[in-house]
Amino acid sequence: MTESDDTAGMADGAVASDQQGNAARSILGGLDHFDDSTPLAAQLAEDARRRIALEGTRFPRPRETRILTVANQKGGVGKTTTTVNLAAALATGGLQVLVIDNDPQGNASTALGIDHHAGTPSTYDVLIDDVPLADVVQPCPDVDGLFCAPATIDLSGAEIELVSMVARENRLRNAISALLSSQSDEERYDYVFIDCPPSLGLLTVNAFVAAREVLIPIQSEYYALEGLSQLLRNIELIRGHLNPTLHVSTILLTMFDKRTNLSRQVADEVHTHFPDQTLEVPIPRSVRISEAPSYGQTVLTYDPGSTGALAYRAAAQEIASRAETTQTSPAMPEPSEAHRTEDVHE
Numbered sequence: 001m002t003e004s005d006d007t008a009g010m011a012d013g014a015v016a017s018d019q020q021g022n023a024a025r026s027i028l029g030g031l032d033h034f035d036d037s038t039p040l041a042a043q044l045a046e047d048a049r050r051r052i053a054l055e056g057t058r059f060p061r062p063r064e065t066r067i068l069t070v071a072n073q074k075g076g077v078g079k080t081t082t083t084v085n086l087a088a089a090l091a092t093g094g095l096q097v098l099v100i101d102n103d104p105q106g107n108a109s110t111a112l113g114i115d116h117h118a119g120t121p122s123t124y125d126v127l128i129d130d131v132p133l134a135d136v137v138q139p140c141p142d143v144d145g146l147f148c149a150p151a152t153i154d155l156s157g158a159e160i161e162l163v164s165m166v167a168r169e170n171r172l173r174n175a176i177s178a179l180l181s182s183q184s185d186e187e188r189y190d191y192v193f194i195d196c197p198p199s200l201g202l203l204t205v206n207a208f209v210a211a212r213e214v215l216i217p218i219q220s221e222y223y224a225l226e227g228l229s230q231l232l233r234n235i236e237l238i239r240g241h242l243n244p245t246l247h248v249s250t251i252l253l254t255m256f257d258k259r260t261n262l263s264r265q266v267a268d269e270v271h272t273h274f275p276d277q278t279l280e281v282p283i284p285r286s287v288r289i290s291e292a293p294s295y296g297q298t299v300l301t302y303d304p305g306s307t308g309a310l311a312y313r314a315a316a317q318e319i320a321s322r323a324e325t326t327q328t329s330p331a332m333p334e335p336s337e338a339h340r341t342e343d344v345h346e
């Protein structure tokens with residue numbers, strides 16, 4: 001190709017992207033006049049705005065691997081759902097992401113379509129038998145760049161077996177450090193998520209010692225904040241004795257129903273108590289999110305255009321944009337449109 005061909009190609013590309021930009025702007029402009037007088041219409045308009053704002057978004061690489069423990073000793077608040085969907089959203093945005101299933105229930109492994117029948121090399125082998133983490137990691141079949149260290153039922157015995165072991169609180173941290181230091185900068189994981197069981201036992205302690213950040217999903221329900229102070233006290237204890245870098249970086253409201261006062265009251269309270277940590281984007285209660293695991297999928301692949309998938313992508317973008325990064329993607333849209341949550345209708 002001659003230089004002039006090349007220049008012409010670039011000019012064509014610039015025109016095409018300009019046309020796309022104009023089209024997106026005119027659709028967005030049209031949405032400003034959209035009749036959002038009913039909740040359904042408002043939701044459709046918000047989804048359309050988000051879809052356009054997130055179109056083709058590449059997330060920036062953090063300067064170093066971010067290790068997040070997803071914890072809340074309250075059961076069923078959306079820890080696993082949040083872990084797998086945020087991980088899939090970040091991987092879909094071009095990053096390398098590892099999910100460590102640290103819960104004997106193995107729900108994260110199921111949701112990612114990862115084999116975890118008894119006997120599969122798993123987190124148990126890493127914690128108890130010093131098997132390298134790299135030897136148990138499997139690629140997620142549906143999402144490029146997404147990997148999982150599965151949990152099998154064996155892990156249910158680990159809580160007791162760990163009690164008598166040397167350096168019992170540091171075993172996961174040592175395994176992750178060994179894995180990361182064996183990787184080149186090119187292949188390094190950008191994010192590691194550790195999915196925890198609903199308890200504050202040794203498995204969760206291992207996850208707290210291994211991470212720098214804690215992500216707490218909070219269900220937008222009445223009892224949501226009960227038990228939170230105990231969780232925060234435990235994190236303080238770990239910080240004081242075992243991991244001085246640990247901090248709660250992110251709080252995410254899950255199963256949010258904007259039609260109810262209760263959801264909004266919980267959201268207000270959480271935002272008031274944790275103004276810097278709470279993500280602007282709440283995750284709505286969504287049938288598609290709850291259906292996806294039964295197909296061994298995240299909602300990102302099960303129904304990428306659904307409200308739930310878009311909310312997790314917007315949350316992932318907010319998390320990624322808070323990191324210290326090595327590069328900024330030129331495709332990153334302005335976050336303001338993607339994060340609007342004020343369309344509350346009853």
Ligand SMILES: Nc1ncnc2c1ncn2[C@@H]1O[C@H](COP(=O)(O)OP(=O)(O)OP(=O)(O)O)[C@@H](O)[C@H]1O
Binds near residue numbers: 078079283284290
């Ligand atoms: N946004 C949502 N909309 C609808 N259902 C949801 C949503 N988030 C999670 N769920 C459903 O709620 C249930 C609990 O979610 P999940 O397993 O993620 O919670 P958990 O905190 O990991 O639970 P556990 O404490 O048992 O590990 C699951 O059936 C899941 O499909």
Ligand SMILES: [Mg+2]
Binds near residue numbers: 107
């Ligand atoms: Mg779980």
